[in-house]
Amino acid sequence: MLDLARPLTLSTFDPHRVDDLSDAELDALSSGVICLDEEGTVLRYNLYESRLARLDRNQVIGRNFFTEVARCTHTGDFEGRIRAFAARGDAVEVERFDFVFDFRFGAQNVKVELTRAADAPRFYLFVNRTSAGGPRPAIPVAQLAAQQRDLAPDEARRGVIRDELERRVVDAPAPLFAALRATCDRLAPETWQLFATEWGVQWGRRTAVDLEASVLESGGRSLREVPMSEVARLVSSYLSERGWGSPFFDFAHTTEGLLVVELERSALAEATPRPPRLNRTPDDDLACHIVAGCLAGILSSVAGRRLAAREVSCVAGGAPRCAIVLVAHGRRAAVDAALGEGSRGIEPIRAALRRAPRAVDSVG
Amino acid sequence: MSAPPDAPAPPRRVREVITKSEDEYIRGASAETLARPAGEILESLPWEGPAPDADALPAAAFLSWL
Numbered sequence: 001m002l003d004l005a006r007p008l009t010l011s012t013f014d015p016h017r018v019d020d021l022s023d024a025e026l027d028a029l030s031s032g033v034i035c036l037d038e039e040g041t042v043l044r045y046n047l048y049e050s051r052l053a054r055l056d057r058n059q060v061i062g063r064n065f066f067t068e069v070a071r072c073t074h075t076g077d078f079e080g081r082i083r084a085f086a087a088r089g090d091a092v093e094v095e096r097f098d099f100v101f102d103f104r105f106g107a108q109n110v111k112v113e114l115t116r117a118a119d120a121p122r123f124y125l126f127v128n129r130t131s132a133g134g135p136r137p138a139i140p141v142a143q144l145a146a147q148q149r150d151l152a153p154d155e156a157r158r159g160v161i162r163d164e165l166e167r168r169v170v171d172a173p174a175p176l177f178a179a180l181r182a183t184c185d186r187l188a189p190e191t192w193q194l195f196a197t198e199w200g201v202q203w204g205r206r207t208a209v210d211l212e213a214s215v216l217e218s219g220g221r222s223l224r225e226v227p228m229s230e231v232a233r234l235v236s237s238y239l240s241e242r243g244w245g246s247p248f249f250d251f252a253h254t255t256e257g258l259l260v261v262e263l264e265r266s267a268l269a270e271a272t273p274r275p276p277r278l279n280r281t282p283d284d285d286l287a288c289h290i291v292a293g294c295l296a297g298i299l300s301s302v303a304g305r306r307l308a309a310r311e312v313s314c315v316a317g318g319a320p321r322c323a324i325v326l327v328a329h330g331r332r333a334a335v336d337a338a339l340g341e342g343s344r345g346i347e348p349i350r351a352a353l354r355r356a357p358r359a360v361d362s363v364g
Numbered sequence: 365m366s367a368p369p370d371a372p373a374p375p376r377r378v379r380e381v382i383t384k385s386e387d388e389y390i391r392g393a394s395a396e397t398l399a400r401p402a403g404e405i406l407e408s409l410p411w412e413g414p415a416p417d418a419d420a421l422p423a424a425a426f427l428s429w430l
Contacts, residue, residue: 163379224403229390231402236389241379252392257413303406328411353413 015093018124019117028205030212030222030301032110032127035117038086040066040079043122047206051213052108052129053101054166059151070145072102078112085114086123101127102139104147106217108132132217174243174271177290181272196289197309203290204297211238211298223302235298243267244291245322253350257331260346261295261309263288263322272316283339285317292324299326308332313345325349331356 023044026033032049036042042065045057053060055069063069066079073079078099085095094115101108113126148166155162163169184192211234212223220226223234232249240246245266253260263269272287283289288311296309306329313319323346327335334356338349390398397405 222403225401227399228393228402228405229386229398232390232398233384233386237382237384240382240384246384247389249390250392251390251397254393254409255414257409257411259409299406302402303409303411304403305407305411307411328413331411331413356413 015115015124016118018115019120019122024202028209030209032125032129034065034125034127036065036082036123036125038121038123040064040082042069048209048213049127051165051167051210052132052216053103053145054105055146055148055151056162056166056168059148063151068146069151070101072139072143072145073099074143082114082123082125086116086121100136101145102136102143103145104135104141106132106134107136107139129216131219174267177268178271178273181287193283193286193289197293197296200290200293200295200309201297201300202293204294204299205301206297207238207294208298208301211235224304231302235295239291239294245269247291247295253346256350256353257328258350258353259299259326261324261326263291263324266291266315266322269315269322272314285344286311286314286339287316288314288322288324295324296326305329308335310335310339310349312339312343312349317344319344327353 021033023046026044026046027048029046030048032052033044033046034042034049035044042061042063045060047057050057050060053070060069066074077097081095081097094113096111096113099110099112101110108129109131111128111130113128115124115126116122117124148162152160161169161171181192181196184195188195208223211231214234215221215223215226223231226234236247236249244263246264248262248264250260250262266288268290269287292309292311296307299309300307307326308329308331309324309326310332311322311324312335313321313323315322325335325346331353334353335349337356338352343349343352
């Protein structure tokens, strides 16, 4: 199983399995991954690489990596090594070297691990950043890596919006999420909590990758290594700056294995009609599953273990504030059972967890 | 293919940066704890719950912890 909390290295991961990793698995890594064919055409390009190169992979895939995407690699020290590696056939499984990626926005020191797919002419580059800084003054513009606007110069006129880090964004009004829930209520109402939470977890894993990149760019090494207060600030600001409300971490019950996050002014809660609708499902009064899942995805990455998050009270159900609890994944059944019986709020969930027997799958 | 280096960049969606004070996003732990690495803190939490209290738990639940 991949350890998503730590950068992937071919010292601990079987190079022969690289080609078996799904795109979703590659996107959950805090390491850049680039797959090239023998000519240097980009075949795969993961989320972390896209984030740190500030390039949209939709414009990167299919282009020549050395001459169109990362012109700073069009050198003997990089392209030459890869071509020589390719020419050596199966003689060498992994080659490692250090390099400096030069972008207009700055330089990144990287450690590159190069390997080949087991049974196809494809090559994988694992790129682990060791530091990021400002642009190196002596590098000619022609040798800098491409910018997003080089690859897609007129995209703004074609309905493409990007944020300050060149990620494509969509201006999604909060009623979009109310419409999503209304659709689910109509078609498969029993699935909403499961669907929305898992959607949030997937989002949270990608957000953790994003936050890892932010930490690296601000001079740190990894989310796991920065102080707990800084991680709480990063996560709270990340969600607030994107309009989801204001998360507040409460460590008061952590001795019981319970981390509480209160969510003020939740966009999801405020987009949900009040008072609660017809209570057609047991959790009809809870609206913030997506944010709960996101928190589980992020904090699981930092904790190095699988956590589950459940909203236990919600403004949409008339509570004074939204509250989310994070527990070991194996203890989620006890929380779900209490919620299913109608318990709401932190104290009833604490009591239910104290009564609950130890879950057999609680580790991991 | 490349845009001229001095060409104006297309508009970007720049988010407002929110600067929060610590009492706006965290509570319930000492300053010393919060200054420790996040990975170390979250790994060390007793996620499985505290040790069971034999006087408070039903016998069957207590035995399941053993």
